[in-house]
Amino acid sequence: MTSLTLVTSLRNPRFRLLFGGQAVSSIGDWLDYLALVVLITYTWEYGAGALAALSVAVAVPLVVLAPFAGVLADRMAHRAPVLIGCDLARSGLVLGYLVAPDLPVLLALVLAKTACGALFNPVHQSVLRSVVPEGDMLSAMSVSVFAHQAAKVAGPALSGLIVAAWGVRAAFLVDAATFLVSALLIALVRLPARTPAVGRQDADEGRPGGFRQEFKEGLAHVLRTPALVAVTVSMAATLFLVLTFDTLSPLAMRELGVAQSSLGYVVAAVGLGAALGTLAISQWGMRPGPFAVLALAQAAVGAMVCVMGVGLSADLQGAVWLWMVVGFVVGFGAAGIMVVFPYVLQQETPQELIGRVSATANAFPVLLQLAAPPLGAALAAQLGVASVFLGSGCALAVLGVAVWWYGRRGRADPVPDPEGPEDSYAGTVQRPEVEVHMADEPEPEHGGPEWPESGSGGRRQHFFW
Template sequence: MKQIIIPLRERSYRKLFSAQLLSDLGNWLDFTAIYTLVVFSWELSEMWIAALTISLGLPWVLVGPFASVFVDRWSRKKVMYICTIIRAMLALSLIFVPNIHLLLLIVLVKSTCGALFDPARQGAIRLTVSEKNLPQAVTLSQLSMNSMKVIGPAIGGTLIAILGPTSPFIIEAIGFIIATFLLLRLPSLKSESEIETINRKGNQRFWSDFMQGLHHIHHNFILKISILSTALVMFIIFLYDGLLVFLSQDLGFNEAGYGLLISAVGLGSVLGSLLVGYIPRWKKHPLLFMCTSMIFSGTTTFLIGLGGMKFLLGPLMVWLALAFLLGAIGAGATIPFGYILQSQTPSSMMGRVSSVAQSTQTFAMLIAPAIGAGIAEIIGVGFLIAIAGAITIFIGLLGLPIIVKLKQKLIIVTEQRGM
């Protein structure tokens, strides 16, 4: 545990991480409250839930990659604190939102601010932490994102039960305001080489800058394969993610049991992130670690799918244990991806490259649920999950020989960067 928190000894990174923690919490704290408002208060149909999901994800696909060109030109500090204070105001406006149409607009703008904040944060990490502490810094960042996806909705639900349906929006706004003050106390977050690059960009065209990010990804095989494989795995996961409630019924869980199943996945993701951060030896061969994780997570998914098909029978604790393993292995694999993204990308391009990576993953996550639901209606949820697991195993096995050949190259690149 001490190894993971070492980057927090560096003052600038400590402020950045604290702000990210509050930002990640704010991204998910209102999740339960918004869906409760749509379903229980306004009693709207599934069509509006789909529209809400699109409003949440669309900015990450369409806005992020293009706006990131300006994120790389502008002060990352300014981008982060401006986006954070806007989200604070939007969170407060949710208290008074009168209808679904205005709600969708607010959610769209709030997600757009998040899509701008994230690439700025990615670029800020390397400017606030020393190179030797970068793997642990990436681990902490990933741990914040993974844990808040679980903790945020849970806290939001608790606040609704105790203080009322608008309380998550108030707490969320307070968190964003505190994060803004933390971000204002950061240094300028610009290296000398980056300042020179920005000064030369006055006469360059937008598309030239945008294509530089794509060109960097295209000509860096390690980065390219990690982005594509992560997006593919995200697509596979979200084929069945929204159908887990039906899987839980097939496994014999009731409503409370479904909550336990989701909590097991969430707890596994948090502890998996901690474990990977505690043993950072994977940084020598991060792609190999990712590939191996795919094989193990695919195997776990396949076994759970067989349980949904009634081919495997077992007590509920077995399925909870497998759900925990699935979360732990899956979350652990995301940290090496974050490390590759940071170590293989110049600071001046971090906004563009990280936005392309994020948009690729988000696009996969947006289109997968509809495809998964259509397939599940034909073959069943259990069969779908078993197939998803088998495909994940196949991808991992397919990538092993390629990654083994790349291993020596990655070692050389890492040594040259002094990591």
């Protein structure tokens, strides 16, 4: 992909406004995350349990609300007021961080903010699709993912400067302001009311079971599509292992002699690696096949996590440049994992189910986020932080081998169409290393697939993720 192709979608004035809000809000979210970590770990001097609680507070709304938000997004006709309201609410909740007296109050505010994001995310996906024409779809996908990863470079570095100069609460003020900017830019976008892609008469008329039936349709599509099952299980296992050690990363950095003022630079290195990894995938695509890319990415991340575990065991101190290099490789590998998951989702899901399928498939990996951080904290208390990093890294590498084996096995499994006769098929799951297509997939509003969500709604900031 050439650089000209990458920015083609920015010629669209409506997408340009949405992208501007996304870029500003992305930087603010990373300011927010680093400020929360510094507040909890350095200012209040809490340990692994508090960081695990923060991760759980972020995960709960996404698990509970995301599937229902996906159904609502498929039904919704007027989307702009919902997006603006979510941004305004989150701005107010972030301002609440300034007066939070203790950890429980802070976690309650984080939970409420994430709940607003769980609604914002699927609605934002549908808005992006409706304003970008078919020819600019790949450009919009690439520039959106790149913006989120670039924000991981700028946000932590800027957060380090702000925290050093004015303290953590100044970072919260900036984040609150970014949500206001995002709301203003969304308000400037003219979004026509649409006829919902989903919403049968029985559901719209309030007949019992309509909402539940629509949710079941999305879940059933995931369960009957082998490629979706494989990528969802793989993503869930990856997130579980990553989040087992990720919430301990600030403590690990402290043990490795990384000062508070240098913490943001390590995270920025992760973001730089992820941004360049995203560009590499945009340039060369899925030539090795999505499952091969996923396997190599998991193995690379696992190897680097093991390096951190060795460093912790050897009590290395002060080598900030080394951990920036390790973070860069982790970010580069993470890009492959983050792109393959939504790539397979979009290739295997018809337009009318995309809101529900994406929300449902994402809910399973996020569900494990509830268990992973507490488990990591408990293991760290019993075995030490180094053991958690070594164990998680080795397990990620083994998972990569398993995914590679699945991709090489390459069975072709036809997917029966429940609406048609017994010998008809809605699509065929091709060899995992080959691009997959839905044969009878209806055309979307502007004829393109959905891209991975990188707006401000559903992101979950973690140290290495």
